[in-house]
Amino acid sequence: MSDSLSPDLLRKMHAYWRAANYLSVGQIYLKENPLLETPLTLDHIKPRLLGHWGTTPGLNFLYVHLNRLIKENDLDMMYVIGPGHGGPGILAMTYLEGSYTERYPAVERDRNGLRRLFRQFSWPYGVPSHVAPETPGSIHAGGELGYSLVHAFGAAFDNPDLIVACIIGDGEAETGALAASWHSNKFLNPARDGAVLPILHLNGFKIANPTVLARIGDAELTELLRGYGYDPVFVSGDDPAVVHQILAGTLDMVLAKIRMIQAAARSRGETEASDRPHWPMIVFRTPKGWTGPKFVDGLPVEGTWRAHQVPIADMENPEHLKQLEDWMKSYKAHELFDETGKFREEFAALAPTGHRRMGSNPHANGGELLQPLEMPHFDKYAVALTRPGAVKAAATQVLGKFLRDVMKLNLGNRNFRVFGPDETASNRLQAIYEVSGKEWMAEFKAVDTDLSVDGRVLEVLSEHLCEGWLEGYLLTGRHGVFSCYEAFIHIIDSMFNQHAKWLKVSRTIPWRAPIGSLNYLLTSHVWRQDHNGFSHQDPGFIDHVANKKSEIVRIYLPPDANCLLSVADHCLRSRDYVNLIIAGKQSEWQWLDIETAVRHCTAGAGIWQWASNDEGDPDVVMACAGDVPTLETLAAAGLLRVYVPDIRIRVVNVVDLMVLEPQSEHPHGLGDEDFDELFTTDKPVVFAFHGYPAMIHKLTYRRHNHDNIHVRGYKEEGTTTTPFDMVVLNNLDRYQLALDAIKRIPRFSDQVEKATARYWSTMERHKLYISEHGEDMPEVRDWRWGI
Numbered sequence: 001m002s003d004s005l006s007p008d009l010l011r012k013m014h015a016y017w018r019a020a021n022y023l024s025v026g027q028i029y030l031k032e033n034p035l036l037e038t039p040l041t042l043d044h045i046k047p048r049l050l051g052h053w054g055t056t057p058g059l060n061f062l063y064v065h066l067n068r069l070i071k072e073n074d075l076d077m078m079y080v081i082g083p084g085h086g087g088p089g090i091l092a093m094t095y096l097e098g099s100y101t102e103r104y105p106a107v108e109r110d111r112n113g114l115r116r117l118f119r120q121f122s123w124p125y126g127v128p129s130h131v132a133p134e135t136p137g138s139i140h141a142g143g144e145l146g147y148s149l150v151h152a153f154g155a156a157f158d159n160p161d162l163i164v165a166c167i168i169g170d171g172e173a174e175t176g177a178l179a180a181s182w183h184s185n186k187f188l189n190p191a192r193d194g195a196v197l198p199i200l201h202l203n204g205f206k207i208a209n210p211t212v213l214a215r216i217g218d219a220e221l222t223e224l225l226r227g228y229g230y231d232p233v234f235v236s237g238d239d240p241a242v243v244h245q246i247l248a249g250t251l252d253m254v255l256a257k258i259r260m261i262q263a264a265a266r267s268r269g270e271t272e273a274s275d276r277p278h279w280p281m282i283v284f285r286t287p288k289g290w291t292g293p294k295f296v297d298g299l300p301v302e303g304t305w306r307a308h309q310v311p312i313a314d315m316e317n318p319e320h321l322k323q324l325e326d327w328m329k330s331y332k333a334h335e336l337f338d339e340t341g342k343f344r345e346e347f348a349a350l351a352p353t354g355h356r357r358m359g360s361n362p363h364a365n366g367g368e369l370l371q372p373l374e375m376p377h378f379d380k381y382a383v384a385l386t387r388p389g390a391v392k393a394a395a396t397q398v399l400g401k402f403l404r405d406v407m408k409l410n411l412g413n414r415n416f417r418v419f420g421p422d423e424t425a426s427n428r429l430q431a432i433y434e435v436s437g438k439e440w441m442a443e444f445k446a447v448d449t450d451l452s453v454d455g456r457v458l459e460v461l462s463e464h465l466c467e468g469w470l471e472g473y474l475l476t477g478r479h480g481v482f483s484c485y486e487a488f489i490h491i492i493d494s495m496f497n498q499h500a501k502w503l504k505v506s507r508t509i510p511w512r513a514p515i516g517s518l519n520y521l522l523t524s525h526v527w528r529q530d531h532n533g534f535s536h537q538d539p540g541f542i543d544h545v546a547n548k549k550s551e552i553v554r555i556y557l558p559p560d561a562n563c564l565l566s567v568a569d570h571c572l573r574s575r576d577y578v579n580l581i582i583a584g585k586q587s588e589w590q591w592l593d594i595e596t597a598v599r600h601c602t603a604g605a606g607i608w609q610w611a612s613n614d615e616g617d618p619d620v621v622m623a624c625a626g627d628v629p630t631l632e633t634l635a636a637a638g639l640l641r642v643y644v645p646d647i648r649i650r651v652v653n654v655v656d657l658m659v660l661e662p663q664s665e666h667p668h669g670l671g672d673e674d675f676d677e678l679f680t681t682d683k684p685v686v687f688a689f690h691g692y693p694a695m696i697h698k699l700t701y702r703r704h705n706h707d708n709i710h711v712r713g714y715k716e717e718g719t720t721t722t723p724f725d726m727v728v729l730n731n732l733d734r735y736q737l738a739l740d741a742i743k744r745i746p747r748f749s750d751q752v753e754k755a756t757a758r759y760w761s762t763m764e765r766h767k768l769y770i771s772e773h774g775e776d777m778p779e780v781r782d783w784r785w786g787i
């Protein structure tokens, strides 16, 4: 291959790389003397040396080369890096190209700015050591490894002109999420979507160990990557002059290949699944800690795991200080920066300009590109109701029709997608398929239904991919919903954490524009997994989400289909939240007409007067949150009216769980007076809750009436049984709730013995009946609201 770079361009690109490496080392070590204008002393060194050098020179090298590619070809390109601990590199590159100073004018492009750039890094109240919301050009928090490739694909969907360069750590590639992410290429349509260019950063080591992919030999690695559907090209070496030329030539070649794939798919008009291309990718094998110290204290560092973090520590040791000075001087900063500390124009001119700079690509600040969804009025999909409990409906099926039309109205805008781990139909959302199929670029068989090369529903049996694609899609300014079985959403607990952290921080950054909320629809929930059994019964995601910052998280438990519609409409219009919606998919009794549902959901909680007879002075408050607990509570209220006819019951339903928290803790929290209006200050409250009972106590422990709140919820009892036995096993059933009420009301103390005996005989009847008949007792199956 003839050289791709002229000697002059090679010289300048190498200089650019030296500058980035110099700034990276400077950020890790220096608080003063950024241009080493005076001999380095201990006073110039930060007291705590925090940062990662090892991955950084490789990231910098790639960035310099992608800049050339962007500039020569006027590319719209983003840079997503898995080894986000290489933060100093990205900060250096965005500083050198000018994006950084535009976002942070105090970090000027001169000596003073350099000092600030160095000082702020890993400094209290400065900037984090990993790429983060603060980092221009990033959609990716760099802490938890594993999500670079899935985010890159999420960004590329529906962005036909975008190329996402994705640097994958070879250690990161060992994670489950990354291992699954390679398959994203079966869901990306070259005619409609952008391209992802995976670059496996094969620097051979993690923190203290070799990486698997670096030790299986080129042949096996090639087979592995080809098996995933990629066409890998190796760029290997440790002589920068040589690697510059190889990488430049390789990038020209892979770009040509990407363009060929896209042109072929786009000119054909109709894409066929058989057209699934082998997308090019690069295996970039260079030394970890390249250009850093070769030996420290007699031990090899460059090209080993010892280069991972701070390669020379203990600066009290004069030899170390000297070694650092020599290392930094090896980059010849005086050739790169002028006497004022400004990056010399000769080199700075290599960077793209304006939005073509990867640190200023608008897709990386997706809120800037966000178009609100076109929304149908959800009234249209409402379940008609003459009175509470008049009809049955499957809530998610009703929602499916609404989502179908959201999809339809936004087909032209190409900014809405639905994600699910093979569960969209199982969760009864299949109406969506009337307007859009399931994206699929692999083989089609006659037996398949609703697959399409042009689908906007993404179904893959990897919760990691559903979550990561959606995050990437949202972060680049689009909208979506992830529907999932409640128990298995825990698989992405940690990804949710990272996204919630991103949102919390990005809200404090003035230039980060708000993005579409991350919407979860959890269905096939704990109470209706009676057929699948214990493994499928877990409502703990509520607890997990509730731990996050109150300004970010919202938790909704709509009791019926109309409430679900109202909640879903609200969530799809919201920004910068994580909305957790939990709703059943079974056909169940419906309670509120649409106007009442909207009022109820807007308030977040309220007294259901039609189910209450307390006339402002209840004996007991029967509270409920969640569809099944609501049904059991209403059934319990009915039983109580028969058992103790003069009882005064108040039924309170909670849709928005966070109203329970004090206002000081959550913006949705009810004021104390409003809370007391619902729950009283001194009456017993029997609270039937969808999830683990402790959550209600946690949310209400500061409320006046907390001592009187008695919660029934899931207590980790379950198996393959009947739906009603599930609530019985967890003492959330109507008979238990009714008994609880009688036990808690002082004026019925003489009834407790009789009520207890009645409860146990009912339980005996229930157990015998389900054992003999395999289904619930007729009085349970045929129950309907009749007061």
Ligand SMILES: Cc1ncc(C[n+]2csc(CCOP(=O)(O)OP(=O)(O)O)c2C)c(N)n1
Pocket: 054, 055, 083, 085, 143, 144, 145, 146, 168, 169, 170, 171, 172, 173, 175, 201, 203, 204, 205, 206, 207, 211, 288, 308
């Ligand atoms: C999920 C996760 N597990 C563990 C870590 C701790 N950790 C930080 S860096 C690192 C090694 C990363 O190796 P690699 O991806 O190859 O990056 P590089 O060698 O380029 O630094 C590990 C294990 C982490 N950040 N995230």
